[in-house]
Amino acid sequence: MKEIGxxxxxxxxxxKCLYCDFCSFSATEEMISKYIDALIKEMKIYEEKxxxxxxxxxxxxxxxxxIISINKMDKIINGIHSNFNLKEDLEFSIESNPGTLNKEKISYYLNHNINRLSIxxxxxxxxxxxxxxxxxxSKEFVRNYLLAREIGFKNINIDIMFALPNQSINHWQETLRNVVTLKPEHISAYSLKIEEGTVFNQLYKKGELHLPDEEKDRKMYHFxxxxxxxxxxxHYEISNFAKEGQECIHNKIYWENEEYIGLGLGAHSYLNKIRYSNTTDLKDYIENIDKKNICVHKxxxxxxxxxxxxxxxxxxxxxxxxxxxxxxxxxxxxLKVYSNEICDLKEKGLLQVDDQVIxxxxKGIDLSNHVFVAFLLD
Incomplete structure (x- = not known):
């Protein structure tokens, strides 16, 4: 049986965070309820597939x-178990914000087979x-992190960001040291990117966002x-670090170009050599779910x-x-498909190549986007 994410x-x-360009926004409880009902219907659509x-x-x-209440999350969890075949040693992750966590939610997650908490x-x-x-x-973060440990979570990821506005190298080092002291199993450390359509992008264009220069960005990353x-x-992926045996299975599915299904607003899927994505319009998603035409790109x-x-x-x-x-x-x-590209990137010191791996x-990590573009065949 084929295994997918x-x-x-x-x-x-x-x-909404000022740097965020993800499909996210605030909504009423009524709208959240309607969305979850539609999400369950989408699960049923995929059940047979x-x-x-x-x-x-x-x-x-x-x-x-x-942010979702326990009652609403319960609908999602029940929908998952009702419609899909789950592997026994399933990795089940949920993202969370320290400002919206509490003891009841954390306990619910762990008691319903969510075994990886990302904070x-x-x-x-x-x-x-x-x-x-x-x-x-930061106090809310520490309180909820320790609460998750006390309740029994044994696999926790912490997301942190560097190259932030007005962030010094000392600030970043303090963040890293305090996080490491807590001994999470996994740390995701990302450099801030200014994305189109965000508040940060508007401020950046006006010259009102004071970001670290590229040299400071790289110093933070190398540290x-x-x-x-x-x-x-x-260090198992450009922005991800894990204790032995704690690499994120789900994210590796993306990086190793394996198959996965995406459910919900704006979600992407890759299945049977086809990539497709759902609409990012909430009204369209809810209204069209019964017509099974929420996919806008295939x-x-x-x-x-x-x-x-x-x-x-x-x-x-x-x-x-x-x-x-x-x-x-x-x-x-x-080595045959990309003989010229690999030779050029190797000479520039961006790739290490032997008879087993590329x-x-x-240096190649620092210039990774330059490397990746080289492998886009005409």
């Missing part, structure tokens, strides 16, 4: 899934959290790698596309691309 999108937030598949990972993301801290300093538009402070390695975290993936995607997604992983595995899958070595160098 499942992503479930909860688009609701107490307040996925009858011969086993779900090996579930990731409930957003938005802020922890969005972002920064340790409260003035930076306020600058980002976050609805929590992150070195410090987390020293403290027992494996694209068949050619072998050429699959080869390119396997390369630039796989190179996000520090282990790199297995030449043997690639050759077995596509019937040709990546991987990014430390």
């Amino acid at each position: 499942m992503y479930i999108h909860i688009p609701f937030c107490a307040q 996925l009858r011969k598949c086993k779900i090996k990972s579930i990731f409930i993301g957003g938005g802020t899934p922890s 969005g801290l972002q920064a340790w300093q409260d003035f930076l959290l306020k600058k980002l538009g976050r609805v929590h402070n 992150t790698i070195d410090y987390l390695l020293e403290n027992g975290y494996k 694209e068949e993936i050619s072998i050429k596309d699959e080869i390119a995607e396997t390369m630039f997604l796989g190179l996000r992983m520090m282990k790199g691309i297995s030449i043997k595995k690639f050759t077995k899958k596509f019937g040709i070595s990546p 991987r990014l160098t430390r």
Whole structure:
């Protein structure tokens, strides 16, 4: 039986962060109820399509899934169990914001087989959290983190961000040190990106956003790698670090170009060589779910596309691309498909290549977007 991942999108937030370009917004309880009813109907649509598949990972993301009440979350959990075949050792993650967590919710998650909690801290300093538009402070984060441990969570991820407005290297180092002291199993450390359509983008265009320069950004990132390695975290993906055996199964599905289904507003799927995405319009999603036409974009993936995607997604992983595995899958070595590109990137010190793997160098990580573009075949 084929094993795939499942992503479930909860688009609701107490307040949209100023840097966020995800499909998220605030809503009334009535609108949230209507959305969840539609989400359950979408699950039923996929029940027959996925009858011969086993779900090996579930990731409930957003938005802020922890904003949802226990009664509403119970509908989602029951819908999952009623409609899909779940693997026994399923990794089941939920994203959360410290400002919307409490003892009852955390206990409910763990008692209903959610075994991985991802908490969005972002920064340790409260003035930076306020600058980002976050609805929590560092004390709330610590309280809920320790509460999750006390209740019994043994797999916790903490999201943090660097290169923030008015963030010094000392601020970032303080964030990292305090997070490591808590000993989470997984840490996601991202550099802030200014995205179109965000409040930060508007401020940036007006010259009102004071960001660290590129040199400071890279110093923060390199400190992150070195410090987390020293403290027992494996750097397994460009922005992700984990204790031994605690790499995120769900995210690796994306990076290893495996199949997954996405449910909910704006969710993306990759199944049977087809990529498709749902509408991002809440009204359309709810109204059209009965017509089964919530998908607004559908694209068949050619072998050429699959080869390119396997390369630039796989190179996000520090282990790199297995030449043997690639050759077995596509019937040709990546060293032949991309002989010129690989030779050029190797000479520039961006790739390390031997007879087994192709991987990014430390310099290649810094210039990863330049590397990835090279593998987009004409």
